[in-house]
Amino acid sequence: MKKLLTLFLTLLTAVLAWAFTVPTEEDRAKAVGSLLHLTPDLKAAFDPGDDFRAIPEPGGFDWLATHGEEGQTYQEFLRSNPNRPGARGRKFIYLQPVGEFPENAPRLETLKSYLEAYFHPMPVKLSKPLILKPTSKIQTRGEQVNSTDLLNALQMRVPADAHVMMAVTMKDLYPGPGWNFVFGVARLKRRCGVFSFARYGIEEDPKLALLRAMKVISHETGHAFGIKHCIHFHCLMNGSNSLGETDRAPLHFCPVCLRKIHWGLKFQPSGRYQKLVDFLKKNGFEEESKWFAMRAGKTKVTIE
Ligand SMILES: [Zn+2]
Ligand SMILES: [Zn+2]
Structure with a gap:
């Protein structure tokens, strides 16, 4: 019984230690830093x-309820x-399509324009689609593509002048056996990542799917910065x-x-x-x- 109680208290302490507290207005101003000069x-x-809201209190399964960041x-x-954009000649964001994109999928030209506005003035290059061949070293599971294999292949193709290469695909991804699926994976040291739009609901609501693609691609490019x-x-x-x-x-x-x-x-x-x-x-x-x-x-x- 005593052992159980100790275990319970240990777990409780761990949960409490994880509990996220919303930063105060003062903490938020400190995070921005001095604006004096x-x-x-x-x-x-x-x-x-008044134009920016504090991060909301995380709900049960939200990111900050499960990750102690x-x-x-x-x-x-x-x-x-951080890597300074443009240093060592790395002055472009590359958008690399992988596989086919159906008519109602987020349009690559649109995503290119969006990234150009978001990360202005860094130019964005849209690469020719990379077609996945069944003979390649990239394993598949039914319609799903192994994202680890795909990233291994993609990281060899990162152009020398790329600040980052963002690959996007309509194929559903899984990182390895035992995993159901993954929305995307990135290797920032290798300056590349791959993201799937397969689960964004392009059939139900193409506009919402595009908005989701925009959010994910700019969030991930933010990490690359x-x-x-x-x-x-x-x-x-x-x-x-x-x-x-x-x-x-x-x-x-x-x-x-x-x-x-x-x-x-x-x-x-x-x-x-x-x-x-x-x-x-x-x-x-x-x-x-x-x-x-x-x-x-x-x-x-x-x-x-
Ligand atoms: Zn922020
Ligand atoms: Zn992230």
Whole structure:
């Protein structure tokens, strides 16, 4: 009985140690870092104000209820010595289709334009589709493709001028025996990843499937820029355990994550927001475009 009680207390302590506490407004401001010596447009871009919400309390199966992550402040990001985009000639994001894409699948040209707006001004190259041959070293299980084998093959093809190569496929992926499926896998040291849109519901709702593809591809590209999961704000860089959690996440980067990509990309904040507004309106995401339009206005600093 005593043993059982000890076990129970140990488990309880472990659960309590994992329990995530939503960071306070002060913690969130600290994560952004000092804005003292910044130009007015950058101050406006990184000041959380009222436009960014704190990360919500995680529900039972949400990412932060199951993963004890500590997050990454802007200063911690700098100390992690991230790869500077463009260094060593690595100045492109590559989008690499794998296999066939049916008519109602997220369009690759659309994803290219989206990434170009999101990671402005880094150019995006759309590579020729890689056709999977049954004779290759890539194992399959029925219609599913082994993602470990696929990534082994893809990492040999990462172009020398790629900051990252994002491969996308409509094939369902599994990482190995004993696994049901996986949405995607990445090897950031090898600058590549592969993501499947097979379970995004393209038959039921192609527009939602496209939005999911946009969220996942920009979240994963964010990791390629050295950004860890965000635990401060409700943000595109929040970890996700399910499609439901991805659907609830916003499409935008919070001030902490925005400051991290700005360190490498040096864009003009309102110009980048405006590019996203143009993209979203053009592709029928009128509702999603409103937040970005509001931010484009607020970060546009006119000198009088
Ligand atoms: Zn992630
Ligand atoms: Zn964030």
